Amino acid sequence: MPEQAHPAVRLRAISKRFGAVQANREVSFDIAEGSVHGLVGENGAGKSTLMAILYGYYQADAGAIEVDGQPVQIKDSQQAIALGIGMVHQHFMLVDTLTCLENIMLGAEGGFLLKPSKARVRARLDALMAETGLHVRLDAVAGDLPVGELQRLEILKALYRGARILILDEPTAVLTPQETDQLFVTLRRLQELGTTLILITHKLREVMNLCGAVTVMRAGQVVETRPIAAWSEAALAESMVGRKVTLGRPAGLETRAGDVRLKATGLNLKHANGVAALKDVSLALKAGEIVGVAGVSGNGQSELLEVLSGLRAPEGGRLELGGQAFTPHAWLDTAQARPLRLAHVPEDRHAVGLVMSFPAWESAVLGYQNLPKYRRGAAMDHAAMKAATREMQQRFDVRPRDENLGSSKFSGGNQQKLILAREIGEQPIVLLVGQPTRGVDIGAIEFIHNQLRALRDAGCAVLLVSSELDEILALADRVVVMNCGRITGELAIEDCDERRLGLLMAAQEERAAA
Ligand SMILES: Nc1ncnc2c1ncn2[C@@H]1O[C@H](COP(=O)(O)OP(=O)(O)OP(=O)(O)O)[C@@H](O)[C@H]1O
Numbered sequence: 001m002p003e004q005a006h007p008a009v010r011l012r013a014i015s016k017r018f019g020a021v022q023a024n025r026e027v028s029f030d031i032a033e034g035s036v037h038g039l040v041g042e043n044g045a046g047k048s049t050l051m052a053i054l055y056g057y058y059q060a061d062a063g064a065i066e067v068d069g070q071p072v073q074i075k076d077s078q079q080a081i082a083l084g085i086g087m088v089h090q091h092f093m094l095v096d097t098l099t100c101l102e103n104i105m106l107g108a109e110g111g112f113l114l115k116p117s118k119a120r121v122r123a124r125l126d127a128l129m130a131e132t133g134l135h136v137r138l139d140a141v142a143g144d145l146p147v148g149e150l151q152r153l154e155i156l157k158a159l160y161r162g163a164r165i166l167i168l169d170e171p172t173a174v175l176t177p178q179e180t181d182q183l184f185v186t187l188r189r190l191q192e193l194g195t196t197l198i199l200i201t202h203k204l205r206e207v208m209n210l211c212g213a214v215t216v217m218r219a220g221q222v223v224e225t226r227p228i229a230a231w232s233e234a235a236l237a238e239s240m241v242g243r244k245v246t247l248g249r250p251a252g253l254e255t256r257a258g259d260v261r262l263k264a265t266g267l268n269l270k271h272a273n274g275v276a277a278l279k280d281v282s283l284a285l286k287a288g289e290i291v292g293v294a295g296v297s298g299n300g301q302s303e304l305l306e307v308l309s310g311l312r313a314p315e316g317g318r319l320e321l322g323g324q325a326f327t328p329h330a331w332l333d334t335a336q337a338r339p340l341r342l343a344h345v346p347e348d349r350h351a352v353g354l355v356m357s358f359p360a361w362e363s364a365v366l367g368y369q370n371l372p373k374y375r376r377g378a379a380m381d382h383a384a385m386k387a388a389t390r391e392m393q394q395r396f397d398v399r400p401r402d403e404n405l406g407s408s409k410f411s412g413g414n415q416q417k418l419i420l421a422r423e424i425g426e427q428p429i430v431l432l433v434g435q436p437t438r439g440v441d442i443g444a445i446e447f448i449h450n451q452l453r454a455l456r457d458a459g460c461a462v463l464l465v466s467s468e469l470d471e472i473l474a475l476a477d478r479v480v481v482m483n484c485g486r487i488t489g490e491l492a493i494e495d496c497d498e499r500r501l502g503l504l505m506a507a508q509e510e511r512a513a514a
Pocket residue numbers: 018019021022023041042043044045046047048049050399400409410411412413414439
């Protein structure tokens with residue numbers, strides 16, 4: 001490859017501190033023009049902070065940035081956009097009630113009077129879609145669209161505003177495997193068209209597949225930047241975490257399922273629009289087993305967790321738990337669930353997992369605040385809650401170890417570890433867990449998997465919903481497949497492999513479409 005005159009982005013000695021936390025410390029590396037550059041590292045390593053500085057959302061305390069060989073000051077995201085830098089965040093920045101076209105026009109360049117007509121914007125977008133293969137229904141209301149399409153909308157919006165350097169923060173964390181494949185095709189196409197891509201991800205296979213070079217960060221610093229040929233998945237994992245990491249299913253894992261702990265029969269639930277979300281779902285969870293729920297996201301897995309955890313009552317069916325039976329008119333509620341030792345790690349940590357505006361210690365006892373250990377007479381014992389939070393942070397390696405820091409100030413993976421610490425900590429007898437390692441780094445995945453296995457070995461019945469087949473294969477004792485709101489297949493773990501499950505899920509889809 002010919003030597004480039006200058007990189008698309010050059011970061012020199014970037015430092016940024018938040019209170020006691022040094023989020024970035026003298027970070028330096030180059031991103032070659034037209035490359036896909038991976039940025040990996042443990043939760044809290046400082047990746048998002050660094051990219052927020054490049055996108056003008058934060059100002060660095062020290063250091064310099066060059067774009068296309070020119071020193072630049074990026075004071076806000078308008079300036080970043082003017083320099084051709086775009087960013088697709090983990091949580092999309094869209095207005096749900098507007099159409100895709102309106103979302104793109106909103107805040108785009110040009111004052112009120114200079115705004116181009118809808119017809120002209122549409123014509124440019126049509127051309128851009130044809131060129132990049134990023135297909136979006138421009139007249140659809142954003143709130144009605146699946147996640148994969150919203151992400152395409154975000155990318156299209158950035159390109160429409162002239163992005164030549166595109167930052168993607170964990171773009172596949174919320175996608176189904178099919179949507180991920182589609183995204184990869186698009187990213188390769190964008191690269192062919194000359195776009196420089198910066199990819200933050202915890203999925204090392206993606207890094208190996210897509211990136212030309214990778215920078216590893218740890219504790220705010222760059223560990224090293226190397227071309228992809230000089231990395232392997234194992235070397236990346238070790239460089240990120242500072243030790244060897246073993247994922248996958250340990251040999252000799254035996255199932256010793258005991259009594260039924262939770263039994264659901266004939267669950268039926270409808271979405272607000274009348275479409276069935278759960279159809280006649282029956283399921284029993286036994287002590288000492290992990291039941292994996294596989295399936296393409298959006299086929300009833302989330303609703304199943306909501307109904308079983310008491311967040312939502314079904315229209316039909318019955319639930320037996322802890323010697324009690326619940327029917328739709330007197331369904332389990334979340335306040336009853338805790339004393340019955342049913343714990344729930346929700347899929348969406350922002351919506352139901354933590355209260356973002358609370359300090360960590362309040363989020364860490366959420367739902368458990370009435371336990372005797374957190375009370376002193378009629379009053380809440382804040383000191384006991386804070387001490388318990390410190391202990392959880394220690395045990396689950398939540399960084400920083402600060403019980404008073406706002407919940408929103410923790411990096412995504414550390415928020416997830418705090419929820420797991422809270423839910424697993426009280427030794428539940430039934431655990432419902434959705435996407436336990438979404439956004440979590442590879443060292444923490446290993447830790448969380450070991451915690452879930454230990455719970456199972458202690459006799460807990462675990463229901464695991466995960467969009468990662470690898471995760472289900474590493475943890476489950478048996479696997480049920482969900483499609484269109486039904487349980488359509490069940491396999492013992494000995495009979496499962498990725499290909500067989502994939503085929504089963506695909507076959508079910510075809511049958512449903514027929
Ligand atoms: N606004 C803020 N106030 C205080 N601390 C912050 C703030 N934003 C980030 N931090 C801290 O800075 C550190 C780096 O966080 P950052 O989000 O950049 O990590 P990350 O590598 O992107 O992690 P993850 O993979 O979990 O998303 C963390 O310790 C985090 O708690």
